[in-house]
Amino acid sequence: MTADELQVVVETTDDDVVVIRVRGSLDGWSAPSGLVEALEAAAGSGGRLTVADLSRLEFADSTGLHVLLNARHRHVDAGVRLVLAGPLKTEVRRLLEVSGTLGAFTVADTVDAALTC
Template structure:
């Protein structure tokens, strides 16, 4: 599991996540990256979930907390895909699909 936080220009922060996000691995890194992005100088944070093969409720909790932090800071948070079947199912089963703005890919999220 890896989480990489980078600024890609024009106030856009990109968080690239790869591997599995669960209670055992990766969620703490994602939580830290989301908090840093919410408290940083960017106007938009894009979370690239296209490389995530599996996510559980701890990952969802981290994303929901990150969304709240971004809302509180007046910043946008967008989740970019394409999502794996397992990750998409997590959002569907928990009824949280509408809690996030999803785009087909990172480029679309950055563009707008």
């Protein structure tokens, strides 16, 4: 795997939490379909919480933003909380800030903190 490739690992805890660990770049070149599928499955799982661990996400562009916003909408519709966990890299946080969408998400400093949201 190169640094630019997108890697997605899904874990489900005993208390109905889906943790999706994302690594690499989330952009038009990274083929984000694996992440889209993981987020869709989490929203439809009937769980109580999805944590998207973005602490190892190196870069995201408008494609990545689109994936996250769609996931947020899907989770809201399904009644499942979605929390983005960091710490977020500067590039990722800046994308959310510049686009005015940071406030649309619940963001926690760590996965452990996200589990208590």
